[in-house]
Amino acid sequence: MNQQAEPFLKDAQNLDDLINDFTQVHVSRPHESAHLHVSGRATYTDDIPVVAGTLHAALGLSTKAHARIVSMSFDAVRATPGVIAVLTAEDIPGANDVGPIIHGDDPILADGIVQYVGQPFFIVVATSHDTARLGARRAEIVYEELPAIMTAQQARAADSRVLPPMKLARGDAGTKIARAAHRDAGEMLLGGQEQFYLEGQISYAVPKDDDGMHIWCSTQHPTEMQHLVAHALGIASHNVLVECRRMGGGFGGKESQSGLFACCAALAAWKLLCPVKLRPDRDDDMMVTGKRHDFHYTYEVGYADDGTIEGVGVDMTSRCGFSADLSGPVMTRAVCHFDNAYWLPDVSIAGFCGKTNTQSNTAFRGFGGPQGAFAIEYIMDDVARSLGLDPLDVRRRNLYGKTEQNQTPYGQVIDDNVIHELLDEIEATSDYRARRAAVREFNANNEILKKGLAITPVKFGIAFNVTHFNQAGALVHIYTDGSVLVNHGGTEMGQGLNTKVAQVVAHELGIPFARVRVTATDTSKVANTSATAASTGSDLNGKAAQDAARQLRERLAALAAERYGEGKVSAADVRFGNGAVSVGGTIVPFDELVAKAYLARVQLWSDGFYATPKLYWDQAKLQGRPFHYYSYGAAVSEVVIDTLTGEMRVLRADALHDVGASLNPALDVGQVEGGFIQGMGWLTTEELWWNAGGKLMTHAPSTYKIPTVNDTPPDFRVRLFKNRNAEDSIHRSKAVGEPPLLLPFSVFFAVRDAVASVADYAVNPPLNAPATAAEILRAVGAVREAVRARAA
Template identity: 45%
Template sequence: MSHLSQRPDDAVVGLPLPHESADLHVTGHALYTDDLVQRTPRVLHAHPVCSPHAHATVTRLDVTPALDVDGVVRVLTADDVPGINDAGVKHDEPLFPSEVMFVGHAVCWVLGETLEAARLGAEAVQVDYDPLPAVVSLTEAIAAESFQGARPVVERGDVDAALAGAAHVFEGTTEMAGQEHFYLETHASLALVDEGGQVFVQSSTQHPTETQEIVAHVLGVASHAVTVQCLRMGGGFGGKEMQPHGFAAVAALGATITGRPVRLRLDRTHDMTMTGKRHGFHATWRVGFDDDGLLVGLDTTLTSDGGWSLDLSEPVLARALCHVDNAYWIPHVRARGRVARTHKTSQTAFRGFGGPQGMLVIEDVLGRCAPLLGVDPVDLRRRNFYAEGQATPYGQPVRHPDRVVAAWEQVLASGDVVRRQAEVEAFNDSHPHRRRGLALTPVKFGISFNFTAFNQGGALVHVYKDGSVLINHGGTEMGQGLHTKMLQVAATSLGVPLERVRLAPTRTDKVPNTSATAASSSTDLNGGAVKDACEQILARLREVDGGRGLAWDDLVREAYFSRVQLWAAGFYRTEGLHWDPVAMQGHPFKYFAYGVAATEVEVDGFTGSYTTRRVDIVHDVGDSLSPLVDLGQVEGGFVQGLGWLTLEDLRWDETDGPGRGRLTTQAASTYKLPSLSELPDELHVALLDQAHEEGAVYGSKAVGEPPLMLALSVREALRQAAAAFGPAGTSVELASPATPEAVYWALDRARRTAPAPTELAEV
């Protein structure tokens, strides 16, 4: 067993502890970025002037009327930028644009003594536009060949020959919508300049280092002149990985010019209309099976809706291509990818980071093809699982495929699936206007950043003379429990009680050059770094102790008086990774996280409305560092996935009128989020036993993103329930999200159409 993954007998990791700030969250005492405004005197408030056009040239910008509004102090424009007028790491996102690229694009920002003054000032700014043609939908972009960025291909074997020789070949199209992050805390930044000229930015950001770098290059200063702190976030889900940087830069620019602190916080409507979403995808595919129902070949093209700039679209697409196999062995594969350019918000990271979109493609293929092959979908999925010794289409061996089998068998048993399948069949035979469906789907999700260089983490650990411990690491807390796990790792590593350890907010002047808190890797990276720092300190303390067995406080005191260093900077990098982004081949992931979900639904044949009756989940988190935190992540991830696949329906105005390109679902009143009424009547979650992960911090595995894909079982259950309204062998095409309306039209087609849909006819 490796030193990194070995646990002592008295470990604090593994204990079911509550979130370290749980009491602050529920009592309202937890402070977030915008709460700090109340503690900062003379703050100015920023408000955007947003474009009403999806695509237009700014022909005139007159800010003088705003300056006549009482309380307006300054209007920030491109002329004020001392450095680079760009907020994107690809240098394709002008901070103050002369060509607006989506409805809501901010052309300037008004600073006022109050938010209301800034808002009135923004209304007074006069802007003339010359409207230009706008590409709004993904299908429009494909037809117009409006693409951006690289076009990667993952390929193995001879797909054309495999499909030509396959016993059964089918083809189809799969489309899926994006998703709004809808974090509770909207984007917020608070910037000030201290007496030494340092720009200090409090930001709700998942990537403080990148926020620091963008602020620095907008201001035209070195990174050491900018410090970014993230106290905590009220949710992120990927939406605060890349998108906070421009807002932080606006606040920092305002503070630099006026000499006063500047606060920028988006209201909910601005947040929804100005920031990116999960990428919607369009996929075409041809798939071949042999007479035993085994996959022999898949040829697919995935097109993502990138919006107006690249943002993170290229790595999102790469991860989608690397997950189009999910848990299934496909001997011959060709998966092409491309990013569409549309005149919408620049779509960005979202929990799963392309993995869910790629996995939905293969699950849609299997769900639609199973009835045409005359095979139960549960059996079709199980017989195509990876086996030991097989590798992914991009060349990475699949380690521990037995774990997805173990999770599958455990769900079958604990969920009493065989008996319930018979009950579902009996119910459907006796209820002409209601149908039930029961589906199982697996998850195999790769853990690590696609970009190898990001797989590093840092930490700073102090032991004070009284034996108390302070830790600081490069990860950010957004409610996911990272800080809780880091406290447990530090206490376990040092062998001290948890109450002796405190954690400081994430700051770029304490731990530099950090990676984003993303890719489900933050516990692995920062936990490894915290452990490394603690072990450096322990090694020094052992020399002081000399085998005497001194108590902790006595040992620390003696070490201090012996002039022994009681602090350490820790570092961790994930070993064994290599990736060629051009060839799309290599070993990009440290390991795979596995899971299985079984979902039972009931559908009303008159309306398409449905209830989720029961969900059984078994998920692989390795040796859990913090079981309560991990269970919460599994449950929350599943529910967020359920929202993406069944409820959350982003809509943009695609008409040719003046509202073209406007997000029409820009509030909770028009954008449906999961609520208590959508939760399963029964939700059973278990963590997979005997799942130790060698070479990971204390044998644990990532848990943030993989559970989201467990919700694919809900969509597949809805498909089976809709198909049950038709004759045996009916193949159902189901829209995503599978809203009640979409389910109704699917079941209505099943009722009215005896043969399989023509678009899925065997070719």
């Protein structure tokens, strides 16, 4: 008997122990590369051993926000020792375009006109990274400056936009607001956010035979990189191979914007016929790339005495940057998430995608969903405070119902609602009511330090906005020793996708997890893949890999029934588990059956495919069923602020999140924790600032404040809600990538609660996000001024 199978067989008490108790899913397991991450042996794109003759590229960046290029002199650049070549837009043989949706508005290299400070418009290729970067700074450029638009509000006033406005309405919000017993109106700002992946943008291009190009790229979307490079070089897609083993973080910043770096590296390699690596330094990376869209909102709401929303309208303007990029889908998702967890019978939602002379903003974890949901939570907070009610009670009164009042403004019926039970649970486990009373008592006895407490729910739709992106492929090989190799179209960026896919395949084939290996994402193995984004990585690629593994299991089962069943056992009765196969009363080691299958010429590899069902969407009408299902969650946060300095600390955070029947609870808890901290940073410390000349001044770790370990709540309690997905997702699990980022809304509204206590909760603080120390101090001052004005 094979040594691999023997330990499992001898420990089994009986056949049921052997097969029925076997599972490789719904169990906590370390990340498949964790040992490599912590030891420094994990290979990222910059770690790949370079081919002999490799050159290095750097980008020449605009110093003007909006200008016509009058002249360019590269004499000093070329005179720099070690500089090999300087390339401009004229050197691109194909399409000078990296626009993912709107083609032609987003050039690889600016040609004639630059549209933001930091826009690349030439490439310097040299013998070293430092030499290329030094050379790029020696170019002599003469500009003719043009008027620049910097903010979302300025874009709206000038009707400067990258796409037509959007409008979604149900009922007659205006009339209901006018007739309501209570009415409020206001505006607020929600800032953007830098992805701040640990591994920056990087591409390494190596020319191959017969117009071939092999590109190692840190990207969430290898297929799109393949297409962009092929178009830029004027060659067919089959000549371009894009490979990505892992990324050091992506968060959406490497969905579309890795294209510029892939194309520039490929162009240089193509022109010089030698390998070229392009790795911008962190400050250049932050100057070039787009961020999370910041939003400006105006709103009005009408509501009843008990806080029930009768009519609500919101107008959202996003700062998109100089090109469309993914701004259209981002705004669509914002529009579709304005409702969050609430039934809004009469609602009007408008979206305006403002064109500005800043970096072209792009995908970021949540992809517009957080921006949309933030607005309704702000309004709920206003309504509760205006009525003197507990915000939780107001939120509860407006929740979607189970069987009634359960249709979204865009027409999708919510048939998997668990937010009521989830809120009940976290209210009890967090001691919300008792702690709220304790916070009020603390504030009554403290003049300088003020505490705040808030609870916020989450409902987040899972699927790509664009229906045809909801598909995936996978390739599974079984080798004659019983080991398994898997390739799929998703990309690993630290979230544990490869771990979950390996678990799914191991479970399907009934073999230990250690017998499965997942290889680098490679466009020559699984073609025409979608981005690893929209929280769909495990849903799509897990299902595709399961499909491939199922086909292999069925082939092996048929052989086993034939060889060992003696005509009494059908293939459907053959069972796999613990590295063995049960055929009637006979137990066969898995690898022994595989070896026999090879000799019997049974195909030991298979492709798999999955397309998410039930989806349809009419973008013109903003109606349909854009989401496969919803993920739910809620969080309670307690904070303390210093009213003299604006300093803030999160004292405790409780998060309860719905991931369905978790494939890997340890990984999922980690994702909830990470999403919470990242969202907390967005809403409290991560402030993007451009100076009057349009230069991003927060373009390095020294000027941009992401959360650190010291910002983590000292009392941080994260649990997974017990649930099974109502839809047939992979083993009834749910997505976990993006939804947890909305949980720290509770931090922001706890801060707002603390600020409101300065006026004994009688004033709605005009607090914008991020709620930095300066912003908190400003809001405290505004609240005090409002109190003085009322007294006068």
